[in-house]
Amino acid sequence: MFKLQKKETIDQSSLYTVPLIAIGCSLIFVFILFLLIGKNPVLAIFIIFVEPLLSIFGLSELIVKATPLIIIALGLSIGFRAGVWNIGAEGQFTIGALFGGATILAFYPTSGIWILPLSFFIAIIGGILWGMIPAFFKARFNTNEILVSLMLTYVAILFLSGMVYGPLKNPDGFNFPESRLFHDSGTLPIIFPGTRAHIGFLMALLLAGLMYYLLKRHKFGFHVKVSGESLRALVFSGKSTNYMVYLSFIISGAFAGLAGVIEVSGPVGQLVPAIPVGYGFTAIIVAFLGRLNPLGICFAGLLLALTYIGGEAAQIKLGLPNAITGVFQGVLLFSLLAAEAFTNYKVTLKKMRGNF
Amino acid sequence: MDLFIAIFQGIIIASTPLVLAAIGELVVEKSGVLNLGVEGMMIIGAVTSFIVTYETGSHFLGLIAAVISAGLVASLFGLLTQYLLSNQVATGLALTLFGLGLASLIGQTYSGISLDAFPVFDVYLLTEIPIIGSLLFNFDYLIYLSIIIVVSVYYFLNKTKLGLVLTAIGDSHDSAHSLGYSVKMVRLFAIIFGGSCAGLGGAYLSLVQTPMWVENMTAGRGWIALAIVVFAVWRPLWILVGAYIFGGITIIQLHVQALGVNIGAQYMSMMPYLVTIVVLVFISVNKNRLAVNAPNCLNKLFTSDL
Numbered sequence: 001m002f003k004l005q006k007k008e009t010i011d012q013s014s015l016y017t018v019p020l021i022a023i024g025c026s027l028i029f030v031f032i033l034f035l036l037i038g039k040n041p042v043l044a045i046f047i048i049f050v051e052p053l054l055s056i057f058g059l060s061e062l063i064v065k066a067t068p069l070i071i072i073a074l075g076l077s078i079g080f081r082a083g084v085w086n087i088g089a090e091g092q093f094t095i096g097a098l099f100g101g102a103t104i105l106a107f108y109p110t111s112g113i114w115i116l117p118l119s120f121f122i123a124i125i126g127g128i129l130w131g132m133i134p135a136f137f138k139a140r141f142n143t144n145e146i147l148v149s150l151m152l153t154y155v156a157i158l159f160l161s162g163m164v165y166g167p168l169k170n171p172d173g174f175n176f177p178e179s180r181l182f183h184d185s186g187t188l189p190i191i192f193p194g195t196r197a198h199i200g201f202l203m204a205l206l207l208a209g210l211m212y213y214l215l216k217r218h219k220f221g222f223h224v225k226v227s228g229e230s231l232r233a234l235v236f237s238g239k240s241t242n243y244m245v246y247l248s249f250i251i252s253g254a255f256a257g258l259a260g261v262i263e264v265s266g267p268v269g270q271l272v273p274a275i276p277v278g279y280g281f282t283a284i285i286v287a288f289l290g291r292l293n294p295l296g297i298c299f300a301g302l303l304l305a306l307t308y309i310g311g312e313a314a315q316i317k318l319g320l321p322n323a324i325t326g327v328f329q330g331v332l333l334f335s336l337l338a339a340e341a342f343t344n345y346k347v348t349l350k351k352m353r354g355n356f
Numbered sequence: 357m358d359l360f361i362a363i364f365q366g367i368i369i370a371s372t373p374l375v376l377a378a379i380g381e382l383v384v385e386k387s388g389v390l391n392l393g394v395e396g397m398m399i400i401g402a403v404t405s406f407i408v409t410y411e412t413g414s415h416f417l418g419l420i421a422a423v424i425s426a427g428l429v430a431s432l433f434g435l436l437t438q439y440l441l442s443n444q445v446a447t448g449l450a451l452t453l454f455g456l457g458l459a460s461l462i463g464q465t466y467s468g469i470s471l472d473a474f475p476v477f478d479v480y481l482l483t484e485i486p487i488i489g490s491l492l493f494n495f496d497y498l499i500y501l502s503i504i505i506v507v508s509v510y511y512f513l514n515k516t517k518l519g520l521v522l523t524a525i526g527d528s529h530d531s532a533h534s535l536g537y538s539v540k541m542v543r544l545f546a547i548i549f550g551g552s553c554a555g556l557g558g559a560y561l562s563l564v565q566t567p568m569w570v571e572n573m574t575a576g577r578g579w580i581a582l583a584i585v586v587f588a589v590w591r592p593l594w595i596l597v598g599a600y601i602f603g604g605i606t607i608i609q610l611h612v613q614a615l616g617v618n619i620g621a622q623y624m625s626m627m628p629y630l631v632t633i634v635v636l637v638f639i640s641v642n643k644n645r646l647a648v649n650a651p652n653c654l655n656k657l658f659t660s661d662l
Binding site for chain 2: 155162281324327
């Protein structure tokens, strides 16, 4: 068998090589998968990964899908660096969408430029509150934050559905389970006329820049790093261990809530039960693929957005099932985790001993 | 009385997938590994058992397919976490995402088809006994199998040498390693056993509970199974109690909805998840009991060589 030894220093180039190796492995896997299900793999990979980049429509949709992924992943990366696992970003995203959307609907049909900022504020508060529940139980009783945040995701999705079927249903909507369409003051401005690309993407880039600065230059980045290395060390640096639990969930809840309101006031334009489509889970892959680094997360967000758009295109043009996107994403995360072993550890082959 | 019997049977049927998935995960966690991929392994078991049963007409072959396929994806998790030392939480999540995607992909052409009902374990005289017959003997054999597995795991962990070795590895992998036990090998087998049990649980969903294939039909049950392990404080027999309580909440909530109680369906459907949270909090308050039974090395990296 082989032997793994922890490397003293980690090669800086691994920041790029590991994600690239993982992407390569995943492409090989889907290539074989296409062969197995009898589709032309070269054509399929071209349609999924290249064609969307060749048209204005494809590029604008890429931006639309990447926006929530990047924003949620930026928030999650703080907790993941610190060893706090928020798996419930999907729930915090849903609550943000609901709170922000309800605020916009409450002021229908009033116009004013203050409506969007207010709804963003309420959505962020909603995301934080939803994230504070697992954080509080973790900090107070050491309750498993993974399970609680995940259970709250199911609760949030049902809550949104209950609201859209109930009080927030469009009064003129023939009883369909959807809210009114938001009026102009409740809709995000479009960057490129004729597409759905909205200014939310610029906010995502701005947040990535801000995060980069905080982690690189600010004391906050130091605390995050120390907490990831060892909780004991964080206590010595003068912070309680619960500090990082709360901070991680507040940041990731706020970011996910923000992504939620951007999604409803941007591309969706109303509240529907199908707003949560798994961005909160895909963002976990984005955070890892981007190596928990703000700039890396931007690239990773764009790549995973591409798998969504390409997956849809492949469904229409080749009759491939949409689930191919999920398979690719899962394989990507697997390859990434496996590739990591070769950067964090020195692998040496050795003879296997007989007894075990 | 008929309603009572219907509710009772409904609870047992709703709980069995949870029993199967949770008892498997308990063994995995007892060995010191946290596998969050239960949902993914369940859905793989559900889809493969459905396809094999549909194509061959044999429920038995379907169950075998579930055990093998879910065991295989679990071994992928095992290889990554034990031999490539990947992060258990992230790898478990990857397993769930991968399993859900793969299951939708291979099950695509089968969605909406239904299967023949799963045979009931019919011992004529016993089933004829009034009330008790319907309460205890009118089920498919998987329900009895699930109880046998739980009792066997109890026996295995507490009364056999290998079971005690597994527990010791979960409590202190370094000491067990110095005594000469192969930590990684034992853990790998525990992980595969956990996967097979989860696969059986998934098969129960698509063959017995609703004999058809529906995309994402596990609907969070894998995660509830993980919570049941915590609820049971890693004691095998308590898995039964935990699973039946969770199954009970699901079924009673449905009957309350059917009675037309004026609460939105969505709010009633939140019950199992909310109860899970409350239970997790209550369990974690009692630190002493957790300290005695929880595996010490859960989710900790073991870096020594084979």
